[in-house]
């Protein structure tokens with residue numbers, strides 16, 4: 034292997050993007066001024082003002098093509114020439130790293146550096162002579178949370194870093210895909226890009242949370258001399274170097290940010306150590322990023338660092354730190370060399386040279402040994418005779434010992450250079466074998482660490498899964514317990530409710546019984562009251578009636594015979610009859626004057642006429658009585674109808690009152706009162722009329738009676754006169770001649786008189802009876818009239834006494850309500866009984882459900898325990914299987930995902946044999962790349978618009 038070492042600084046270019054909408058919104062203004070030379074810019078910030086000089090500065094309006102042409106294009110040629118190359122993009126989040134590196138692959142104008150590099154590589158291959166055969170392979174990885182993840186085989190998410198003497202630092206197990214066309218590379222890039230981890234931050238909606246490294250390795254073989262060269266280009270898109278606060282990162286993103294910052298600060302430390310000129314230790318191993326980029330930083334690589342910045346005052350601090358980082362990196366010196374294997378001719382020449390070198394070394398060694406022998410034997414060798422390489426084998430004198438730190442032998446020099454060409458692991462100076470051994474051991478240990486880390490990650494994952502499962506079980510258990518508790522509570526509630534219902538039921542029973550009793554008592558009381566009322570009324574009526582009747586009778590009788598004329602007359606007549614009888618008994622001593630007899634007869638006739646007149650009067654009275662009876666009947670009938678009307682009216686009023694509780698009672702009362710008063714006045718008028726008529730009749734009767742009385746007085750007078758005449762007749766009786774005849778006549782008269790008297794007596798008795806009856810009837814009529822009046826008064830009173838009426842109505846309503854309450858209670862009781870039955874049934878059902886649930890719970894718990902045990906037992910087996918499956922899957926998927934990638938596809942230089950022979954790489958070809966990469970396209974268009 035030949036080395037073509039050349040010390041060269043890292044090339045640092047700086048690209049500013051335009052201000053984005055957020056910066057404009059926040060009032061940011063551009064604070065960068067660009068020098069015309071394209072290498073210097075001046076920052077006019079609040080905190081800092083000063084110049085920065087880089088290899089190239091790209092202002093915001095610079096196109097993707099310009100950035101490529103002026104900064105990266107040369108590196109591609111170098112890679113084709115067999116150099117290692119690295120392109121970094123560094124900057125705060127949202128500063129345009131991904132835009133610069135990847136851009137929009139499907140857009141000719143906006144595609145980034147990587148697509149252009151790929152095109153350039155293939156273009157260079159096509160342009161090279163056909164004697165050179167190329168193989169191109171690509172790999173794509175990301176470092177996320179200090180773990181290397183293969184983006185082309187994302188299951189491999191913790192790959193170890195190895196270091197070997199010949200290969201240098203590399204990622205073990207990273208999938209390398211052979212590609213033979215731009216399309217294939219694009220496909221790989223898209224595939225890998227879609228697997229990248231991005232997240233939303235305040236600064237960038239699709240912020241790359243990882244450092245991504247896309248590696249293109251170009252191997253070439255010169256078919257004429259058999260020499261081989263290989264160039265490797267690493268394209269690194271770093272994660273944002275921002276302040277956590279500004280990005281708004283939190284949680285997982287915050288943890289990420291810390292780790293990203295760790296890698297970036299390690300990168301800073303490495304750059305510091307490489308550039309301060311004093312550090313003997315370069316801390317490559319402090320992070321995976323610096324370890325992988327070991328050869329790009331101070332090693333065998335042509336390195337270009339693109340620092341992306343914002344020109345806005347809003348991001349002044351970040352821009353300043355980015356620019357300072359770039360300035361420091363600028364002074365790093367790399368020692369790039371061509372990775373070439375010599376052709377056989379070159380090797381033969383080298384062998385020849387090595388052989389001659391070996392001879393001269395042999396001679397030198399023997400000269401040195403001779404000199405050592407002299408020194409050891411206590412001799413002294415003069416300085417001019419000391420053995421040296423220049424003297425070579427010609428020198429006979431013992432060679433002069435040389436210091437190991439200053440070797441002059443070119444072979445040793447070459448060997449040392451080879452080792453030094455790579456940035457060595459910081460360690461005490463070791464023997465070559467020891468170093469190799471250590472590297473080997475380190476690699477083994479790294480593998481083990483990676484394995485352990487993977488196992489740990491798997492275990493953590495499993496643990497997490499198990500925790501989740503456990504949590505879900507716990508949740509289930511909690512839910513079941515909660516349900517159980519709820520059910521128990523419900524059950525208790527139901528029990529309480531049941532007890533309450535039972536208690537209420539009992540209480541209602543008791544209340545019902547008491548109400549029933551009260552009802553019965555009230556009914557009895559009401560009955561007794563009614564009875565007593567009726568009794569009282571009857572008693573009062575009867576008593577009043579009797580009393581009134583008697584009084585009235587006495588009055589009437591007194592009115593009929595106020596002076597006792599009739600009785601006196603009767604008595605007189607009786608006396609006369611008795612006298613006549615006594616005269617009869619005295620027989621012969623009595624002589625009756627005929628004239629006197631005639632007058633007596635005349636008087637008798639008169640008496641008869643009087644009697645007949647009385648009879649007539651009595652008949653008239655009878656008729657009148659009948660008339661009165663009829664009237665009374667009529668009155669009774671009207672009274673009854675009035676009562677009925679009143680009752681109806683009362684009922685109606687109560688009903689109305691009940692129905693319209695809201696109607697003003699006073700109005701109803703007034704209305705009712707008005708009606709009743711009108712009715713009463715009408716009836717009273719009728720009654721009054723009738724009473725007046727009756728009074729008139731009574732007056733008439735009184736007049737008639739008066740007449741009768743006067744007639745009786747006349748009769749009395751006549752009787753007196755008769756008495757006088759009889760007395761006179763007694764005095765003259767002795768002088769009468771025909772006593773016998775007289776006696777006979779007298780006897781006849783006496784008999785007739787007695788007969789007439791008896792008749793009169795009977796008639797009188799009958800008349801008296803009749804009169805008494807009539808009087809009784811009149812009295813009764815009067816009483817009934819009074820009663821009617823009283824009833825009217827009562828009606829009036831009742832009407833007036835609304836309170837009493839209301840009370841009655843209230844009592845009736847109460848009674849009704851009580852009956853209703855009783856009914857309701859009965860209904861309630863029955864419904865309660867039904868509810869109790871339902872509740873009991875529900876309770877039973879719930880009990881059953883609870884029991885079933887408890888059984889289920891127990892089952893579940895038992896199952897959980899057995900499952901846990903089983904799970905523990907199966908865990909190991911599952912892990913093993915998982916591992917197996919993963920490795921199998923990774924093999925399958927890598928072969929399935931990139932069926933074109935596992936086999937090397939040699940590409941010949943020249944247009945006839947190239948990967949896209951006859952189809953130079955052009956835009957239309959690129960446009961054929963499957964699938965549109967719209968990543969950030971929308972932002973981009975918005976961005977362009979905002980510009």
Ligand SMILES: Nc1ncnc2c1ncn2[C@@H]1O[C@H](COP(=O)(O)OP(=O)(O)OP(=O)(O)O)[C@@H](O)[C@H]1O
Pocket residue numbers: 049050051093124125126127128129130131132133237239240241242271272273274341969972973976
């Ligand atoms: N020079 C530019 N011209 C036009 N648009 C740009 C430029 N640089 C960046 N952008 C736009 O700014 C947005 C953010 O850019 P980008 O994603 O490249 O930032 P980033 O540095 O990769 O961020 P992160 O570190 O979060 O991944 C993108 O939408 C991109 O299109």
